[in-house]
Amino acid sequence: MTTRYFRRYHCQLCGSRELTLILSLAPTPPANAFVPESALGEEQECFPLDVFHCEQCHHTQLTDVVDPAVLFENYVYVSGTSPAFVRHFEDYANTVIDRFAPPGDGLVVDIGSNDGTLLRFFQNAGMTVLGVDPAKDIAATATAEGIETMPQFFTPVLAREIMDARGKVSVVTANNVFAHADDLKSIAEGIATMLAPGGIFVFEVSYLVDVFEDVLFDTIYHEHMAYHAVGPLQQFFRGIGLELFAAERIPSHGGSLRGYVQLAEGQHEHDGSVENLLAVERALKLDSSATLKEFGARIDKLGQTFTGMIRELQAAGKTIAAYGAPAKATTLLYHFGIAPGTLEFIVDDSPLKQGLFSPGLHIPVVPAEILLEKQPDILVILAWNFAEVIMEKNAAFAEKGGRFLVPVPEVRLYP
Ligand SMILES: [Zn+2]
Numbered sequence: 257m258t259t260r261y262f263r264r265y266h267c268q269l270c271g272s273r274e275l276t277l278i279l280s281l282a283p284t285p286p287a288n289a290f291v292p293e294s295a296l297g298e299e300q301e302c303f304p305l306d307v308f309h310c311e312q313c314h315h316t317q318l319t320d321v322v323d324p325a326v327l328f329e330n331y332v333y334v335s336g337t338s339p340a341f342v343r344h345f346e347d348y349a350n351t352v353i354d355r356f357a358p359p360g361d362g363l364v365v366d367i368g369s370n371d372g373t374l375l376r377f378f379q380n381a382g383m384t385v386l387g388v389d390p391a392k393d394i395a396a397t398a399t400a401e402g403i404e405t406m407p408q409f410f411t412p413v414l415a416r417e418i419m420d421a422r423g424k425v426s427v428v429t430a431n432n433v434f435a436h437a438d439d440l441k442s443i444a445e446g447i448a449t450m451l452a453p454g455g456i457f458v459f460e461v462s463y464l465v466d467v468f469e470d471v472l473f474d475t476i477y478h479e480h481m482a483y484h485a486v487g488p489l490q491q492f493f494r495g496i497g498l499e500l501f502a503a504e505r506i507p508s509h510g511g512s513l514r515g516y517v518q519l520a521e522g523q524h525e526h527d528g529s530v531e532n533l534l535a536v537e538r539a540l541k542l543d544s545s546a547t548l549k550e551f552g553a554r555i556d557k558l559g560q561t562f563t564g565m566i567r568e569l570q571a572a573g574k575t576i577a578a579y580g581a582p583a584k585a586t587t588l589l590y591h592f593g594i595a596p597g598t599l600e601f602i603v604d605d606s607p608l609k610q611g612l613f614s615p616g617l618h619i620p621v622v623p624a625e626i627l628l629e630k631q632p633d634i635l636v637i638l639a640w641n642f643a644e645v646i647m648e649k650n651a652a653f654a655e656k657g658g659r660f661l662v663p664v665p666e667v668r669l670y671p
Pocket of ligand 1: 267268269270271272310311312313314315
């Protein structure tokens with residue numbers, strides 16, 4: 257054990273120690289730990305990537321907790337660089353405002369607010385906004401651009417400070433951070449502390465049902481401690497004086513869950529959506545570790561198809577590059593055992609990643625212009641959730657004879 261990570265022996269949501277190992281993925285460095293050229297000589301530490309199921313509340317989770325300072329303080333993911341996410345957040349803010357009509361001058365706090373993309377839409381609607389995000393550089397930039405952002409981890413102490421300084425909060429949002437953080441109990445307690453009567457807490461997380469059904473195993477990486485389902489969450493919130501009163505499936509990240517939470521016995525009515533999703537989860541038997549263990553075999557099958565195709569292409573003398581350097585690419589490349597050198601480069605649209613090298617395997621990340629310059633034969637779409645958009649955008653590459661290889665949810669070659 258190093259000082260940079262520890263293994264937790266109890267369930268993240270209910271505290272039970274009855275945890276069953278359901279899946280061991282290949283150990284990886286932190287999935288977003290891109291490195292500059294000057295650090296290429298240093299080997300990056302890999303951490304275990306084991307998934308456990310709680311036999312008490314049926315929550316699915318990682319138990320190897322990498323120091324959040326390692327993961328998040330120098331974070332390079334900026335949501336505003338992805339047009340699809342900007343649109344997503346615009347719809348998100350509009351939905352919350354239309355459906356729950358928070359007070360027009362109410363306060364919105366976004367936990368894990370990143371560059372403030374979501375908050376900007378609430379601000380445009382006239383509400384007061386405050387971001388909280390430990391990524392110092394991104395928080396500073398957001399503040400400079402008019403979205404005040406506290407460069408901190410969200411804790412019950414901070415919740416009290418926010419409330420003392422600004423009053424109760426009408427809308428709290430937390431997207432993916434609810435999967436990112438280890439100590440969800442303290443985050444939920446903080447939210448319960450500062451939430452106004454009638455206020456709502458909205459969160460988005462990747463949904464275990466989608467991860468399981470579509471074999472989205474590469475969404476499993478150290479930043480994602482939790483693979484949430486409605487059943488365990490409902491019970492968890494109840495224990496903190498909160499109530500999950502509505503939930504819906506949304507397409508982000510290949511399939512996510514959006515939950516709506518209020519203080520216990522709040523005014524917002526249940527619409528049956530929570531019960532509907534509970535029925536879906538029961539039908540899939542996601543409360544059984546035996547069901548979840550089948551997952552490994554399905555991942556192996558996908559991996560064999562993918563690596564088999566890569567080997568064939570290499571044997572035929574094809575050159576291969578990749579498009580998109582999302583965090584999930586790290587899990588996929590390591591678990592499928594893609595050797596360094598297999599991919600010549602990775603194209604990514606984020607200027608923050610360009611010029612850096614991928615975590616551990618040190619594949620260079622380059623801007624889109626390089627693609628047509630080098631014109632490899634095959635482009636593996638690692639950001640497969642944007643496969644259609646990426647193929648459309650790179651029609652010129654295909655016109656010159658390039659082909660796209662999409663690895664997940666099934667291995668497909670286009671054209
Ligand atoms: Zn549990």
